[in-house]
Amino acid sequence: MVELIRLESIDKHFPGVHALKSVSFDLQTGEVHALMGENGAGKSTLMKVLSGILQPDGGTIRVAGNDVTIPSPHAAQALGIGMIHQELALMNDLTVAQNIFIGREPRKRFWRLDEDALNEAAREIFSAMNVSIDPRAEVRTLSVAQQQMVEIAKSLSHKSRVLVMDEPTAALNDREVHELFTIIARLKSEGVGIVYISHKMDEIKRISDRVTVMRDGAYVGTVSASETPISKIISMMVGRELDNTQADIPDLSGAPVALEVRGLSRGKEVQNVSFSLKAGEILGFAGLMGAGRTEVARLIFGADRRDAGEIIVHGKKAAIASPKDAVSAGIGYLSEDRKHLGLALGLDLAANVGLPNLGRFSNGIGVIDDAKLGSIARDYIKQLGIRTPSERQEVRLLSGGNQQKVVLAKWLLRNCDILIFDEPTRGIDIGAKSEIYRLMQALAQQGKAIIVISSELPEVLRLSHRIAVMCEGRLTGILPGGRETTQEEIMHLATQRRVEIGGEAA
Amino acid sequence: QDKVYIPLISKGFQHQFWQAVKAGADKAATEFKVEVTFEGPDNETQVDKQIDMLSAALAKSPQAIGFAALDTQAATPLLKQAQDAKIPVIAFDSGVDSDIPLTTATTDNVAAAALAADKMAELIGGKGKVALVVHDQTSRTGIDRRDGFVNRMKEKHPDIEIVDIQYGGGDQLQSTEIAKAILAANSDLKGFFGANEGSAIGVVNAVRETGAKGVTVIGYDSGAAQKQAIKDGVMAGAITQNPVGIGYETVKAAVMAIKGEELPKTIDTGFFWYDKTNMDSPEISAVLYD
Amino acid sequence: MTMIVQSEVKKRTSSGVHQKLLAFASLIIMLVFFSLASSNFLQTSNIIGILQATSVNGVLAVGVTLVIITGGIDLSVGTLMTFTAVIAGVVLTYLGMPLLFGIVAAIGAGAFCGFISGTLVARMKVPPFIATLGMMLILKGTSLVISGTKPIYFNNTPGFSQISTGSLIGQVFPFLPIPNGVLILFVVATVVAFILNRTALGRYTFALGSNEEAARLSGVDTDFWKICVYSLSGGICGVAGLIIASRLNSAQPALGLGYELDAIAAVVIGGTSLAGGRGSILGTIIGAFIMSVLLNGLRIMSVAQEWQTIVTGLIIILAVYADMVRRQRT
Amino acid sequence: MTMIVQSEVKKRTSSGVHQKLLAFASLIIMLVFFSLASSNFLQTSNIIGILQATSVNGVLAVGVTLVIITGGIDLSVGTLMTFTAVIAGVVLTYLGMPLLFGIVAAIGAGAFCGFISGTLVARMKVPPFIATLGMMLILKGTSLVISGTKPIYFNNTPGFSQISTGSLIGQVFPFLPIPNGVLILFVVATVVAFILNRTALGRYTFALGSNEEAARLSGVDTDFWKICVYSLSGGICGVAGLIIASRLNSAQPALGLGYELDAIAAVVIGGTSLAGGRGSILGTIIGAFIMSVLLNGLRIMSVAQEWQTIVTGLIIILAVYADMVRRQRT
């Protein structure tokens, strides 16, 4: 193995934040080096320094033994360093293939771009990745998971020697993760060095060779992945042991039904979905990418118009035509796409937390009690461990995981009877994750009805009292929660395609 | 369809001056039982918009056409087209560099502004500082009135110094601000000339708002506010053209041209000095408008 | 005013007095320069003239700031101002009703037109540029039709011209003869700054511009609030209409076109982003003053008009560029 | 949301003939209406008048489309057009150089000014609104200074007026006396549409408007390409300058203000979003025609001028609203 990258004593300040405190890091050829740490530890910042997006305040960067400065992403590419960004950075109005090859389009004569070659090359990459995405589709029409695959395809197309993957699997489900790992294994064998950032502990064990842990912008240590138990890594990250036990499933036979959905339909995405949810119950939603779980949530929440179906809240039919109606009916929805749908990135943390709750913080003429809002925001910063200089920080300056916690705080504050969490722990570190699990369980104990949509089966299994599984817009079954349900059972329902059902019926 | 149709393409539309021309045209239209339309661009820089208007007017196959050219040459091809189609063209307000128009109903702006200069010299005693607020730096009327005034001062009244000339687009508010700045910069200003209605009102407003003393204001055109200012003594007097007459004569000449009657080369509708003393006389009040 | 200044600055950057002064830098440099260049510049009457010259554009700019923060634009502010002036003229002069009715009618008409623009934008999803461009043309024509294409004078309503040219402050402090128009500007600015920074409407205004979909998914009735913003902005145009009509003692139906650009320019010079989501009233007021100080100074110096235009263009670019550099530094 | 997204996808990818016709709907409805309303409307000379009236605004709108797709705006197009006309006047009339030099000078001057605006926007990070507002004022003043505040006539360059008023097509097909100005419009539109849809510059134009940061992170030299877009747009304004100068046989130094709004309106009516990232030249051309057909039709019908304005405002809103509804339906 040869050393590809060596970062030495990298320092980086932002206004009010010392994001990197003399951090060192190295990468060898053909290795997967995991970079771990809590939200806001500085992982993305370190990698942005490596890929030329940010300039360090101090320290040295060596690439293949030579001291270099990396003034721009372009320079990083020239050095063979590619990066998959945590925050999806795609051009929504361009097609998939156009996005992948932006800046490197194949040409024909008379300055023309060769669209056919472009689409063909993209198709090849996707088939090598074993995913089916139409290269001609506009990126804005893709789901978050598909967009993530496009990001991966884009970085693969660069044929880089060093590939930084900043939480590539945050939006992916198990099957897609499996495909990604196959790709990583192949790259590894080709001698590519990979920096892998993730909050999913099992992944680290599965693919990485070494693990470097950061905490509060500082380097904590580097250990071998195979020889170090997970609990050790976690304690390096959070400085304490975590409680990882599954809560017991409560007896809800006497509880009232909080939400009932009958015959919910919209186009092909959601077909005749019916289920009910009791107060105090946590209903997990599992399924593959594009199964329609998000769409079900959006229909219940009134974010999209449904073609058919009834929504019954606390035994009364609720006329939900817009999110406003849903919120006044006591339903909250934490969206899976925090950047586009969850947060007003340009506003500060307190303003975002206050957004669904302004009624509570304003008097008769609409004057907001900013002091009260601020102190509540500070409470949540403490409770959820949001890493921020103050509640006045603009949300766009927070790390990805901390942004997710802001969305969470917003709905916790709203105190809805029915809460729909769509991928609530996406990009959230292990410490905060167990905090969120604890929170959800506490909310359920208080009698709230909770829907959790998650692409991480362990998460669904751990949290849910019952598990609804969807496939291609249909609800294919509801399984009991707890230890008696296995991942295999869920996957069986999640892949129960229409053809098979047709076959059974015939 | 049976009625004789004569479109008038003017230099402007919303300003009171053009509305007065329109009133005169309408009066003639009723009198001669013809149909008249009146159109003009938003401001006097929009040469090509005026050409589009002229083009649309010609497409309506009118029996005659009235035209106040913003640029003396730009319309030549369209006027040729009119000539080919045997549509008589009557120019009004200012002439066209072409012999196609059968006649021009106009005021001599240069001479009118020179008269304003003479009056100014008389009122301020032949010497002192004078400033101008003009509506437009490039339009014919703006240039003629400015040059008419300035040149006469140079020729006949050498002791009068023109300290500043600025342009307010005929916008009353903008002209007011300009005039105030000029007053602030020249505390010893003796005379102030506003070269059209909006400019003149701007000067009047400025004098009123700053309470400047000893400034002789001379205006141009009429309108209720200017007449009031003269009555109040804020304005010494003003030059008026005869816009109603221009409109009327244009339509009348068009009707005569349709009938094949002989027309003079120009129809001078004249200009007049008016002040407190003669405003209410019948011949002056006839050429003033509100 | 001071209160707003402080809160806005604190909110943005939380750094001290130093920062506050820097925001005014371009304005102060210009003031110093013109004072040195012409002894006439710092006369009380000229300073008051500058204040007065800012009042109409300032009020319009305050109104349009709200719309711009939502991520929209309002091209109709100039002709809407004229329209409300004409409405005041009709009520006061043609119908001979008392002053108060005229004031209410003008502001009400402004708010109503804003309501229509807002409805077009929010409910019918017409892009703001088109909705307000259409409104601009409609109002321009309507003003001409209603007024009969001639000015409406307010000679029968003696108190009317006091709205902008009288001086309440001057009555109390004779050495400070600040015209009411300027007073109104500061009152409007203060009220709007309060709304923007302290009330739910203000918060939603920012949220709409920052991420409308996120606001909608938070259960905010985005359409309703957007309409509120446009209506408020329209009402503020009504105030501007009253100021200009009072100052000219007449409603000039042909005036107003082009004022939208000046107002938007003041807003953008003041640091509000046309992309929405960020902006401040203080910035807008500074922007409006930069424009009128510049014009006044150049006029006082008797710079030839064509050169005035050139210099204005250069200074606007420079002022904004300097502001960009300053912000990146701090 | 989802609904709109999907429909737009369909529109782009599987747009049949049917769909394309619908985009013309407003235009065609207007054409039919005016033909029925007035027999004069469909005359050859009037149709040519409409085409000619569209040529200047159409060319400007094509240029500004590029800038708008990058997410920018160009307020200087009107005065830049005038500036290039004046440059052509100086070269041809004052310096007496041959026609070709005038043409090259005008287009070169346009591209150069575009280059400056682009540099201000891309490298100095001045917001496009301010950079081009500044340019608008600078160019307005400079045109007046250079020309000595008076029109420059092209009487010594006989071929000059042929640029827009001659008819190459008419020489070949005498029954189709389409003026060269219109021919130029279509050539410019075709070339720009080619650039936009087939070349790297076009690709990056969309990428800039869609997500500039993402493009930059992908290693695209965003500043460079942005400057290219502004320069190209400036060069196109130079073409418009030649057309208008040729049509008026003179460079009118005061003309041009307000043309930017017409051009931007045509772009937005044509379905290009001011937020950037999406748009088409075909749409812009249709937008420009909608505006000139509307004005011409109302004039032909002898609608009173104040009512023309009102109706224009209404129709613009309606046309865009209809287009929104259509897109959501299909």
Ligand SMILES: Nc1ncnc2c1ncn2[C@@H]1O[C@H](COP(=O)(O)OP(=O)(O)OP(=O)(O)O)[C@@H](O)[C@H]1O
């Ligand atoms: N542009 C910026 N301005 C100010 N602060 C910033 C900026 N970018 C990052 N930070 C701060 O720097 C710290 C490190 O952020 P970074 O994004 O590197 O965290 P991370 O380890 O990637 O976290 P996550 O797991 O949540 O993605 C955080 O506190 C963040 O708020």
Ligand SMILES: Nc1ncnc2c1ncn2[C@@H]1O[C@H](COP(=O)(O)OP(=O)(O)OP(=O)(O)O)[C@@H](O)[C@H]1O
């Ligand atoms: N914005 C969108 N525009 C068009 N189609 C969409 C959009 N979002 C999702 N879809 C499609 O709708 C269907 C249901 O997607 P949905 O997002 O509800 O699935 P999901 O189960 O939540 O999966 P994911 O893991 O992707 O979030 C899929 O076919 C998906 O491709």
Ligand SMILES: [Mg+2]
């Ligand atoms: Mg990160």
Ligand SMILES: [Mg+2]
């Ligand atoms: Mg989903």
